[in-house]
Amino acid sequence: MSAGGCAVQGNDGRSLMARPENNKTDSPVAVVAKQVGSDTCSSSSGVEQLEESSVIEMASVPDSLADREMKTGVNGSAKGVRVPGSAKTSDVASSVRKTSESAKISGPAGTVESGKSSVCRGSTSSDVSDESTCSSFSSAVNKPHKANDVRWEAIQAVRSKDGGLGLSQFRLLRRLGCGDIGSVYLSELSGTKCYFAMKVMDKASLASRKKLLRAQTEREILQCLDHPFLPTLYTHFETDKFSCLVMEFCPGGDLHTLRQRQPGKYFTEQAVKFYVAEVLLALEYLHMLGIIYRDLKPENVLVREDGHIMLSDFDLSLRCTVSPTLVKTSSLELDPNRKNSGYCIQPACIEPPSCIQPACAAPVTCFGPRFFSSKSKKDKKAKNEIGNQVSPLPELMAEPTGARSMSFVGTHEYLAPEIIKGEGHGSAVDWWTFGIFLYELFFGKTPFKGSGNRATLFNVVSQPLRFPDAPVVSFAARDLIRGLLVKEPQHRLAYKRGATEIKQHPFFEGINWALIRCATPPDIPRPVEIERMAPPQAAAASNGKATAAVAAPTTTPTAARPQKGSDNYLEFDFF
Numbered sequence: 001m002s003a004g005g006c007a008v009q010g011n012d013g014r015s016l017m018a019r020p021e022n023n024k025t026d027s028p029v030a031v032v033a034k035q036v037g038s039d040t041c042s043s044s045s046g047v048e049q050l051e052e053s054s055v056i057e058m059a060s061v062p063d064s065l066a067d068r069e070m071k072t073g074v075n076g077s078a079k080g081v082r083v084p085g086s087a088k089t090s091d092v093a094s095s096v097r098k099t100s101e102s103a104k105i106s107g108p109a110g111t112v113e114s115g116k117s118s119v120c121r122g123s124t125s126s127d128v129s130d131e132s133t134c135s136s137f138s139s140a141v142n143k144p145h146k147a148n149d150v151r152w153e154a155i156q157a158v159r160s161k162d163g164g165l166g167l168s169q170f171r172l173l174r175r176l177g178c179g180d181i182g183s184v185y186l187s188e189l190s191g192t193k194c195y196f197a198m199k200v201m202d203k204a205s206l207a208s209r210k211k212l213l214r215a216q217t218e219r220e221i222l223q224c225l226d227h228p229f230l231p232t233l234y235t236h237f238e239t240d241k242f243s244c245l246v247m248e249f250c251p252g253g254d255l256h257t258l259r260q261r262q263p264g265k266y267f268t269e270q271a272v273k274f275y276v277a278e279v280l281l282a283l284e285y286l287h288m289l290g291i292i293y294r295d296l297k298p299e300n301v302l303v304r305e306d307g308h309i310m311l312s313d314f315d316l317s318l319r320c321t322v323s324p325t326l327v328k329t330s331s332l333e334l335d336p337n338r339k340n341s342g343y344c345i346q347p348a349c350i351e352p353p354s355c356i357q358p359a360c361a362a363p364v365t366c367f368g369p370r371f372f373s374s375k376s377k378k379d380k381k382a383k384n385e386i387g388n389q390v391s392p393l394p395e396l397m398a399e400p401t402g403a404r405s406m407s408f409v410g411t412h413e414y415l416a417p418e419i420i421k422g423e424g425h426g427s428a429v430d431w432w433t434f435g436i437f438l439y440e441l442f443f444g445k446t447p448f449k450g451s452g453n454r455a456t457l458f459n460v461v462s463q464p465l466r467f468p469d470a471p472v473v474s475f476a477a478r479d480l481i482r483g484l485l486v487k488e489p490q491h492r493l494a495y496k497r498g499a500t501e502i503k504q505h506p507f508f509e510g511i512n513w514a515l516i517r518c519a520t521p522p523d524i525p526r527p528v529e530i531e532r533m534a535p536p537q538a539a540a541a542s543n544g545k546a547t548a549a550v551a552a553p554t555t556t557p558t559a560a561r562p563q564k565g566s567d568n569y570l571e572f573d574f575f
């Protein structure tokens with residue numbers, strides 16, 4: 001067995017991934033852990049190996065999950081660190097033209113069992129038959145909570161009219177950003193005024209960098225999601241060269257950018273409470289589906305048009321099994337006069353036998369924001385009474401506590417100690433990152449950041465948590481952060497009962513979890529004048545008349561970079 005593992009590369013964009021290929025017992029990571037644990041950081045330490053030789057081996061293969069991930073594992077480069085693709089400008093230009101003209105998705109296919117990795121096979125070749133199967137899965141029928149969205153109908157109408165969907169039916173208006181596996185474009189479904197974020201991935205580049213499976217993981221996860229704080233995947237299609245995901249567009253940027261705009265570059269406690277509460281619900285839902293997110297950070301929390309959040313970016317996520325358990329039934333279920341407890345249990349979309357989702361029907365009433373009101377005690381009492389009528393919901397424990405992965409994934413400042421130590425990790429890593437996330441929103445920095453990546457990893461494992469004197473943050477908030485940033489995962493808050501434990505923390509007192517989607521967000525983005533963004537050449541491109549030029553590979557993800565275009569060319573950046 002070779003000693004080789006997967007490279008962990010530098011990290012401009014704060015994410016990294018390395019997956020093990022073998023199962024030696026004494027891994028460099030474990031060595032690192034020992035050395036870090038013993039407060040050693042010499043030049044020959046494993047920490048240095050970790051960063052410089054970047055080879056990670058596997059300490060053990062605890063169960064089939066790790067094994068499964070190994071099989072789907074890929075060499076990962078850091079987020080934002082680009083390995084230039086091989087495509088030359090002219091190749092891609094012609095391929096875009098060609099795919100615009102030819103790529104179509106065939107009609108809806110038969111039923112598929114979602115979430116199985118065999119459903120959507122990684123595709124390196126040109127055609128679309130398998131992909132259309134996946135594509136059909138993303139439909140309003142499968143996403144009852146988003147079913148009223150007019151964009152489904154728009155897509156269906158165009159698909160029926162044209163016999164399929166491809167790049168030629170979209171106007172790519174501007175590049176919103178780029179990541180490790182693709183670039184995301186604001187696009188209009190031509191002639192519909194329906195706007196989407198389209199992630200375009202170059203299949204050859206994915207294949208050459210062994211990232212096809214990451215892209216597949218992201219797509220399969222997106223297909224399953226139906227939650228107000230998670231992205232809706234409307235459709236996806238394949239062309240000869242590209243794999244395209246058509247998702248909901250978030251015009252408000254990300255929380256990292258929004259934080260920079262706050263006075264002092266940190267959020268108020270009320271704002272933090274709002275954002276983290278919504279993120280918590282998103283993570284809870286993911287865990288119920290057996291998805292460990294693993295890449296929480298402000299950059300991945302996008303702000304929707306209405307100011308609510310959307311957790312994005314699932315290519316580092318881990319899928320596993322979970323057995324949801326009803327810990328407490330709703331007291332309202334005992335009330336024969338009450339017809340709808342507000343929640344419904346739906347069939348699982350991945351492996352877990354069932355998942356609980358927010359009400360199928362829209363809530364009967366939406367109460368205003370409960371944490372921003374400065375109402376009298378009497379008013380508050382009245383509101384709480386109203387809230388209590390809807391709040392005793394069934395308590396479901398659906399934490400995938402049995403999951404184990406040996407992958408080295410995440411973002412240095414957000415990596416949980418157990419990942420750095422190579423001990424194997426499970427869903428508790430999301431609760432660690434949730435603690436770091438809270439800390440960063442409150443204080444404008446992460447707690448363990450060192451002078452470089454090596455120092456950061458060292459600090460995560462061995463430095464105690466400290467809070468700055470300013471800004472002043474409530475005791476409840478600090479207590480919650482302390483509970484989450486416990487280095488041993490088994491002693492960490494939420495280790496056993498997941499989000500339920502966190503929701504009950506005093507920091508969240510007064511939050512109406514079921515109706516938070518109706519609360520007024522702390523910041524509502526200014527309306528985006530999309531039409532003014534669209535230069536004439538983009539429209540030309542959408543008709544399949546324009547060619548695409550390729551800009552130089554970039555190493556820095558750029559949000560909302562103005563489109564560079566010349567008269568007849570819509571520019572694409574494909575790696």
Ligand SMILES: Nc1ncnc2c1ncn2[C@@H]1O[C@H](COP(=O)(O)OP(=O)(O)OP(=O)(O)O)[C@@H](O)[C@H]1O
Pocket residue numbers: 015079080176177178179180181182183184197199231247248249250251254299302312313314315557558559560
């Ligand atoms: N739905 C969306 N609406 C608006 N902007 C988006 C949307 N999805 C992605 N973006 C923008 O595009 C950028 C790249 O998207 P994405 O999250 O897929 O890649 P990444 O996180 O940078 O990298 P990777 O997924 O490869 O790790 C994001 O940082 C964000 O700025």
